[in-house]
Amino acid sequence: MTRTILIVDDEEKIRKVYSSIFSREGFRVLQSASAADAKEMLVRQDVDLILLDINMAQVDGTVLYDLIRAFHREAKVIVSSVYPLEDQKQLVNAATDYYDKAESITILIRKVKEALCEEL
């Protein structure tokens, strides 16, 4: 069964490269450039995992996180940011996992797979 990943990030190039990475790994990838966009996407689509940037310029990603948790409790959320992991955990303390964007993409792939494999 193909899993769907939603990438929420306001940086276009980040969305593009992550999208390539996950497509290559066999996932179906959706992209949102803003929290508003993401909200809309989530209403229309079923999503297995959300890769959420909490440092978006316009809207605070933590707000969106709370929203996701309220309406899509089953979805896994990996919080991503350029901030160090400890700082991310302080901002959002119950996410499935955390990813520092400056780290290697192999770590990202592993974390995504682990988050989804828990179900299998």
Place this chain on the structure above:
Amino acid sequence: MKFTSIRFKSRVLYTSILCVILVIFSTVLFSFVRHILYRDLDERLRIKAKEIAGILKVYTEFKKIENHPVLRMEKFFDEFNDEAQERMVIDDLWRSQVQMLDLKNDYVNILNPQGQTIIISGNFTPPAAALFRQKVPFSLKGEIIESIVDENYKLRAINLPVSYTDLRPFVVQVGTPLEPVLDKLDQLLFFLIIVILLTLGVTSFLGSFFARRILDPVMEVARTAENISHKDFHKRVSETQVDEEMKYLIHSFNNMIERLEKSFLHISEFSSHVAHELKTPLAIIRGEMELALTETREAGEYQRVIQVGLEEIDRLIKIIRDLLLLAKLDYKPDIFNFEKVDLTVFLKNLHEHSKILADAKNINVELNIPAGEICIDADPVHLRRLFFNLINNAVKFTGAGGVIGISLSVVGETVRAEVSDTGVGIEAEHLGKIFDKFFRAHKDDASFEPGNGLGLSIAQSIVKAHRGNIAVESIPGKGSRFIMTFPLV
């Protein structure tokens, strides 16, 4: 006790001042008392001398006049009719009168007009006589009062010439002991010295307490200052129960800490912003490159990845350069070289260069400046950068066929320059943040070339360094207008 301390100095100062005051006061008091005591003594002396003179007069007169009242009294003693007895009665009378004068300890010397002693008191021994001759001048002219002080005698003596009608003149000299007066003065002096010393001692001691109490807030401020570090800006010094002048110190101190705290937070936020901005391009580069290496790709794909890498590297370099400039602008304004700049000439130049940029997108650039010279104090290099940032934004956010306007006017003592466009405009909610560092109003919109969000921040810093102001007006969908004001020169 430190000799350079305020406590020591204030103690010494107050004690010295008090000491001087007390000494002056004591001296005045002492002189006054001494004056009074002597005056009273002299008065008693004078009275004694006059009384003696009076008695002598009576006695002498009596010897001459038959009908003297005392003689009449004698009639009562008729049965005696003895001259010796008569003399005894007279002498007794005289003696009793003299006794009333209480001349027990006094020295009496009565002299004739030639200066020879005719009557003396029992204690008027030769040493005393010699002393009198030496110290108390014989004078027929007027009253003289002198002190006689040597190791054996302490007297206050008067020389009183007496002349009654019908009598030859004579001089009465009386010396009365000075000891009572001197003793009283000694006691007073002793008392004053004790009081002064005690007072100084107590004041010095108390003064130390007061000095410490006053200085307590200062020590408090110092202790708090010691404990403040970048880890803890929350301490403040309490302003309750503090004297007025100290309140000012403490208030200023607390305000200073507050400002430091704010500055520190500002810098922290800025640093974390910077980290964020720098890490994102790096994350992109890494992502692309790692992905590219996972399998063999076509040459074109590798080229694309390298291209992305270079773009992001350029972005990093630009961010770093802009940040350095901002840092310099904010903290070291002496990188500016001010000179008189004629804005009409400057903007004409700018207009020419802007046209080159704008032509690529088919945008018109209009120039609206008055004739004549309009000068401001400016650094041409930074001024150019300021306007170029604005023009760049205008070009970036205006579609083909749009219009960019550059205008200049003078209102009173202020020069007003405007850069306007017919571009996408700025949402009202973003207007307040537009000059913030790293703020990008149109970050999500891919149709616009990405920037790093520092351009307007730099523009604002430059305007401020030129003692000017910058403001923005915008209608979303219609366009924006940036208004700068500078003081006219």
